Amino acid sequence: MGGELIPKPRWIVVVGLATLLAGAGAWLAWGNGEAYQFVLRLYEDQALLRETLHRWGILAPLIFIVIQALQVVVSPIPGDVTGFLGGFMFGQRLGFLYSTIGLTSGSLLAFWVGRKLGAPFVRRVMNRAAWQRMRFIVEAGGAILCFIIFLLPAVPKDIACYLFGMSPMTFWAFAIISTLGRMPGTWVLSAQGAKTAEGQYFELFVLSAVVVAVTLPLYYYRHRIVSWVRRRGQVETAPKRATGRGLRK
Template identity: 30%
Template sequence: METPHFRLKFIGLMGVLALVGIGVWQGHSLDLPQLMQGIDSLGPLAWLAFIVLYAVATVAFLPGSLLTLVGGALFGPILGTLVNLTGATLGAVLAFLIARHLGAEWVRNRAGSRLAAILDGVAAEGWRFVALVRLVPLFPFNVLNYALGLTRIPLLPYLLTTWIAMLPGAAAYTWLGYLGREAAVGGEDLIKKGLLVLGLLVAVALLPGLLLRWKAAQGPRWSIDELYRQQTTAQAMTLLDVRDAKDFHGEFGHIPGSLNIPLPELTARLPELRASGHTLAVVCHTDKRSTKAVQQMRQAGLDKVILVRGGVQAWKRRNWPLERG
């Protein structure tokens, strides 16, 4: 039986789909000179109106790159970057919240095991995943905003990471829009400004490759769900918990079958771990101490070392059994 809450969600979803449909239909026929003239005519309120326009355009799937160029032309390289970045981030947050409140519950209830594992893995990475996909354009920006809303990534890390990770690209395209207007009106120092824009564009183009290399250097990682699966299938695997003994045996407990070697004692126990030849899955309460342990072991030449994201805390959130004492 349909409830008022369901009907409100359905009406909201239809409204968003209609807005997106209009945006996709009209997106490639934007009259940029007329848009710039209309925004510029608002005087002191122009920057605020442009932020609102950019946010609505992001929700409606209008091309953000064109708006970023317009923002640079209207407001210059510094204010334009702040205005563009604020509008894009606000739009990204609105799309995120729309997806979370209108579709996340429905998707989670109907997701198969593979999709559920993907969503859990993304949530376990949290802000790190948001930073990666913002800096490495694997998916269209407007689609990504809605997709991330279907995960359990908290709102505040999503907002802050989106703002920070989009800053390099926003600055580069804002400067490009500013340079275009300067060239049109015959501004001074065009060569110097053009070289600066070129440098920014090259930096933005190289950044994804550098980030992917850094990501690869971090080595393999497992979500807590992957650890659970590996415990039932993997051969010769040691689950290493690097918390202090009082935490390992304390009230919070530890994952069954794990070996406790506190981080300060790890160096002395490395020969023992190397001799076992096992794959080492490393956990702590979250993943701070385990990250340090993994780095230490890899520097010592152990290559079969895997960081488990989320640690014992993530295991507890799944209501899986823990041992105490």
């Protein structure tokens, strides 16, 4: 990567996202302690978050998108609650759209941070067990593996964003694949929130039952699925590595 010129469109995306999120984070953390505590309360209190979004009026979609992006960058913040709330507040379609924009923005920023700051930084923000369990992403970084990780439930996607930034995967490939992988889960949360807001409890029950029926086996076998994709990627890349070594000789 040394001396490599980064395409201008990518810089526009990254600089825009970094400026927006870093500015918001810096203001909350250092400029106003009360505001920082208030944002933490928003993540913990769903009713307060809903009421606050109502008060923000026309700015509510933008604020919600920033909140979704921050919950990717700041991994301990849970995303399921905010995804559900997006559908509850804005309806199924708009909630899905705003959540997708926010999640994609946060994922790209985390990917960029992982690429620029590398292992020393990423290992500091991850616990040792998570690093040992997921560091294979750094060497693999395949498209299928990326899609599976972002599709499966209960896989730490926020951490994966940083690790894929350290992998051979390109910026735009990650942007497309991770977004597509997140979409089914994002749509489900938005639909559940919207149906709750509309009082369509029977449809909510049916949707939730279908989701449980589909995701429960995926959740139970998630480690086996990821391991299978990982082994497959290693088998496919082994001949290429051997060929590369042969050519160098």
